[in-house]
């Protein structure tokens with residue numbers, strides 16, 4: 152489904168990604184861990200060329216992303232969903248408007264079909280009652296859930312999540328994580344999830360990798376990684392648990 156090979160990205164003399172390679176199978180949830188500033192967001196952005204990598208290869212649905220022309224790239228992006236760090240809703244539009252927007256752009260549904268889809272996706276994130284609210288009237292967790300609803304409404308085959316549970320309390324973190332898991336099961340969605348949040352990762356990850364010093368240093372089962380005696384991993388996960396408990 153996704154194959155990244157020897158992907159490198161630097162900003163001036165600062166090498167952020169140093170020949171990163173990773174592989175994601177169809178209908179797999181892959182979690183990418185890493186300390187702050189290690190290049191997790193840069194990795195996701197380079198994969199869909201919101202940032203141009205320096206070299207390497209990214210294959211998505213069998214296509215070499217780095218060679219695509221702009222229109223081909225846009226076509227590919229339409230089959231994908233993104234939930235970026237700090238992604239905002241359109242403040243001047245109601246929840247309905249925010250959710251309708253991607254449907255108008257990327258589907259041929261009639262207004263009636265769109266309305267059904269909006270209600271369906273709101274039910275998935277348990278926010279049916281928010282349909283006529285404006286973003287300013289929603290809590291942080293609710294905004295996050297609407298953001299998630301907006302990114303899955305077109306039923307993408309591949310989802311990229313950057314810190315989907317950042318800033319949420321443990322209960323909402325669990326709800327969002329379970330939702331990501333349900334989507335994988337129901338829609339056979341493949342996901343790459345960047346997170347610091349161990350709780351979230353435990354719920355959703357089929358496999359996890361750790362990005363450190365520009366490379367994928369570890370890969371494995373989440374249980375394996377969190378209980379590893381490797382000094383770096385021990386340190387990483389104990390720090391995340393102390394800081395975390397749902398903080399991210």
Ligand SMILES: Nc1ncnc2c1ncn2[C@@H]1O[C@H](COP(=O)(O)OP(=O)(O)OP(=O)(O)O)[C@@H](O)[C@H]1O
Pocket residue numbers: 162167185186187188189190191192193194236
């Ligand atoms: N547009 C840019 N120009 C220059 N440097 C950048 C740019 N974007 C990111 N960087 C640098 O690349 C490094 C990785 O940034 P990135 O945002 O990917 O970190 P991250 O792992 O996502 O961190 P966090 O967990 O805090 O979100 C950082 O040192 C950052 O300063």
Ligand SMILES: [Mg+2]
Pocket residue numbers: 191192193236313
């Ligand atoms: Mg980031």
